[in-house]
Amino acid sequence: MKINKNKLIFKDGTVFEGKSFGANKSISGEVVFATGMVGYPEALTDPSFRGQILVLTFPIVGNYGVPSKDKWESDHIQVAGLIVSTYNDTPSHHDSEKSLSDWLKEEGIPALEVKDTRAITEKLRDGGAMLGKIIAGKNKINFEDPNKRNLSREVSTKEIKTYGEGKHTIVVIDCGEKRNMVRRLLARGIKVVVVPFDTDVMKLDFKFDAVLISNGPGDPTKVKETIANVKKIIAKKIPTLGICLGNQILALAMGGSTYKLKFGHRSQNQPCVLTGTNKCYLTTQNHGYAVKKIPKGFKEWFYNANDNTNEGIIHEKFPFMSVQFHPESAPGPVDTDWIFDYFLKKAGIPLEAAVTKNNK
């Protein structure tokens, strides 16, 4: 029994050894951790993780295998690599089609069992997100910063896609859209058109009622095309909802600013307070950047109860709003699904169907 031991190497030279249970290849990326206890199929297919080596702090991973593709958040695994403490190769679940290990191998994603994931987490939280690489055997590669790439371009759809039927249409600008956003709009009887991240929405040849700027990976200042296009949309007073990266894009488009967090929010237990109330919601988050300066005409909508960072902005008059968290969840708590209803109401779009449950 020869155990295949590969290495996770950090830019500062720290090396962690681990048993490989994914593809046997070398990759480079930004190492980040996520503390959610469920939802690894959703996390791995979340385009916001593009270019990142994901460390899951929950110590046992693989328990319920991998569900069919229609339950993923995009068509492929998006992370560059995966690190867990204990990989479990005996999945037990009615939904499971294959084991996590088989899936990773199929998709060519390396994965390691590094026992002390807590040491990695503590390293990242104290030193901030750091570049790293997974090295298989003697295969040498260089460190490469994914944040220098236009990651949205990599993950965005290349063509316009239409989902569902309905009297009302929402255009989703796909900067790395999680599929559950589309599902949550469809659940409300809305027709959804997903367009590439750099689409000039105002030039689309069909009628639409509102725009949703999706989540996506990396630095918001890199998606210049989208920022420019959002300016045009807002100028036309078209109702707009931003989610995650969309929050940052909306802020930047309207003259606000963003900054990189020392360590991002990548968990399913972030408490967000609705500003001016004592109502708090538990949210899923996955971002390394945040809104700093709130643009003129907007006010803070939500803030984070733990570290007081911005969690959303809303225009004082018009239906322009965005949230830093993920109201569509998947993975994570579904407490803020009402954001979609609120947005539709403000946008003057009536519900066409009884909302079905968010059970993704």
Place this chain on the structure above:
Amino acid sequence: MKNNKTKKVNKENKRPRPASNGTKYKKILVLGSGALKIGEAGEFDYSGSQAIKALKEEKIKVILVNPNIATFQTSKDLADEVYFLPVNDYFVEKVIAKERPDGIMLSFGGQTALNCGLILQSKGILKKYNVKVLGSPVASIELTEDRQLFADHLKSIDIPVPPSGSATTMKEAEKIASSIGYPLMIRAAFALGGQNSGVAYNDKELHSIVDAALAVSPQVLIEKYLHHFKEIEYEVVRDAYDNTITVCNMENFDPLGIHTGDSIVIAPSQTLSNAEYHGLREASIKIVKSLNIVGECNVQYAVSPNPKNGELEYYVIEVNARLSRSSALASKATGYPLAYVAAKLALGYSLLEIKNKITEVTQSFFEPALDYVVVKMPRWDLEKFKGANEKIGSAMKSVGEVMAIGRNFEETLQKAIRMQSGSIESVTDNGFTKEELEHFTDVPTPKRIFAITASLMKGVSVAELYKKTGVDPWFLSRLLNIVKIEKDFVKSKKLDKEKMLELKQAGFSDKKIGKLIGKTEFEIRKTRKKLNVRPYVFKIDTLAGEVPAKTNYLYLTYHGFHHDVLPLGSSAVAVLGSGPYHIGSSVEFDWSCVYAAMALKRHKKKSIIVNCNPETVSTDYDMSDRLYFENISFETVADIYEFEKAYGVIISVGGQRPNNLAQKIAREGFNILGTKAEDIDRAEDRNKFSALLDKLNIAQPKWQSFANKEGAEKFADKEGYPVLVRPSYVLSGAAMRVCYNESELNDFVSKAAVLSPEYPVTISKYMENAKELEFDAVAQKGELMIYGISEHVENAGVHSGDATIVYPTQRVYASTEYQLRQISKKIAEELHITGPFNIQFLVKDNRPFVIEVNVRASRTFPLLSKAMDANFPEIAVDSFLGKAKVHNFVYPKSVVVKSSQFSFSRLLGADPVLRVEMSSTGEVACFGKDYDEALLKSILSANKFDFNKKAVLFSLGGAVNKAKFLEAAKQITKLGYKIYATDSTAEFFNSHGVDAEVVRKAYEATPNVINIIEKKQVSFVVNLSEPKATVTKAKQRGTDGFRIRRASVDNQIPLFTDLHLARAFVKALSHYDISDLEIKSYKEYLK
């Protein structure tokens, strides 16, 4: 960038948050849960204590009613006033009338407090005195308590409950069947013990079962059969502003059908996908919001492993609108202080206003993220109850539990297994015969997990075991992994670094590894240290390391290679806890641990508590400088001690379990504070101890140690029967028995010898009609610093843990007490005792005999400490550090009586009779102005006694018992009681001028004695057995007595099986009516 951020945060911290104005309450009454019993144990000491602390922070005056004297919450320095009185509407009303609180908290004292509160509400008492119920509204609580109303409520908010219906004809049954769908569970209504019930998978089976059921019963109950559904639980917290979170979810190892208190539980759930986890979370929040819960609530679900539509299929099984055992577990499993937060919420705070006291960086509106897993395992003591049925199911039978923390299931489960028994090393430890294996796999009992593992070792497949047991294949595969790792190792026997690490990561102990290859645990430890394989210290921080958190809550794991903390070094002292609560070791030891840990501060020492029991106060986050949620075993304690480079370790306050480690710990050269290990051995080794007593010229009952039956018989013949037989290391009378003749001796010896091969078995002359006294003390370098003598109400022969105990002594000569003190002084001096100790004495004709010495804190420590208003554990810590002072004896101003709480009603088939083996699960104690008053209050606290029902049943075996009870019978007649008595008892009374109505025996035609009990015609029952009556000699009579006793406990009628206690009770009744009983707080008694 960094500076900018800090600035920003500082600025935004001033963000105005709508405040709830805190609290408007000045005085709040908290109800405790009374004695520990099956289903209500130490978890309510934890929750009540946290609640009281939360209230005290607000400068609210706190009044507590709880007769459980061994709890931390009833300490003088916690609540402002403590009433050691029964938690029932009568006494609580009296306390309310006296104290006039403006609020009452019902959700921190289990079902006992909740029930009491509901009665207070329905009787209008709360309204009358203008007392507001804090926390969840009473109407919601009432709703959750009514099965049908609650099911209707859930249906109205689209939350599924198991569909069910009832039918009186086959046609109706068919109609229900088609509306619910197969499979169905069918039960005959009004039939005991599941007669004529069964599962139908199709029409044919439905017909045959319903036919049979309708033949014996007018009605059949039909319910959806949730075969092998998973059982999942959520702990939910809501504030008055509708903010709601789920602190934790948990998954049962066992499928639906086993009470969650009797299930092995893992947190968080392991086999749920994101959609399932959050689907159930959403449902939990919806339910809790619909009930307007303010505080804590738990929701239990049945979840289909194979849902029909491929999506989440679940049913709500139960909702508890109060703190529960599961919430205590969830709190300890996640580090979220649930009870503390619930108390603050009840005052009107929002979740956003309560700082997280554990992390100090997150909010209370927060769901913990775990980077470890937790396994809870129940502790059963079913073998301690003669005749109790081993099968577990929907009624809880366990008496305690442990919680293990690790980084994978294998590591954590194996830890839990070692914690819960203290003697089993691994899940692979088993020795089933073929038939046993079959039985224990099929039928759920405490042995099931071992039987499953044994089957896996024999090659039975996961699929087959799943079909048989319904235990999810995920869990079975983990067990199989443990089996594989063990088998590989046994085959290769190679113990290199990689193998050692693999074994340790799969949770194998040094001892088990040693056993597998014929080595001792010390040898394996040495090898392991040489290989540099050691456990690492990890923090429980509730947020998986996301941000640095201030927490002192730790565990050990082999899935790591860094420590989260630095050693405390030479200022640290480890205090070893008691492990799981079980018969013989309960909250009283936790009380001593807590006070010992707290007392270390006075000596500028840092405290490290090691314990693995989630139901305790000692494992609370603010009780020690460091808390290791770990096993009380040599390996673990040694690993912790070596890592911490501690100054010393205290083994004498956590009961017998830590005390048993004395020799091994001393061998390793660790500093045991207090009495030396070799002196402990001289007290515990019967031969050495006996020689010591002889040397000191101290009397002891004649005894001998033996290894074979022949020696035993010879001894018994010479000294005469009865004899007391027991193994040398005794705890709670385990395997101890009085034998009245040779055949009993023979029978027992063969069993006891198998039970404990490591130690010789001893046999002693059993003294009849002797008194038993307890001598509790703390000594320093062999000199007594403080002591107290208490007296058993029952004669010797009833285990001291079951006995009714009174302080100060009531029927003891001053000269006897003098002798006791002299003897104890001599023993303390001879054993160079420093710290706590306890001596049990037999006294016959003013002559004391020493039965045993425990060089540790005893069960009676909290009782004596509170009765004497002197903290024994604190004095013990002073003595460890050479700073104790001699305490002068102060004559008490009141009397305290301790009564035992039995849980027989929970244990089908168990014989509720007092014996040398302990069987009580808890205790209460009450103060009074004299013996009678204290005794009466104490008995009322442990039993439901109805003063208004002036009738009693006597069934007294033997002429001596009858004669000795005659005076009491006369007294009770004078009080206007009607006496029912079985044949010879009635005959005796009637012929001695006491009117008694004769009732037929249990096996005779109705109306008989059982009917009288079942109809609750009497307020208490006295059933005395002839001391020498053996099962063989008087089988019929034994059965009759058994049925009377069983019927009494099953119908919750106070039962007395001891002559002295029964007489004392009657005497107390003749002096005091309920209205004569004083309503005085603990502090008033001390004044």
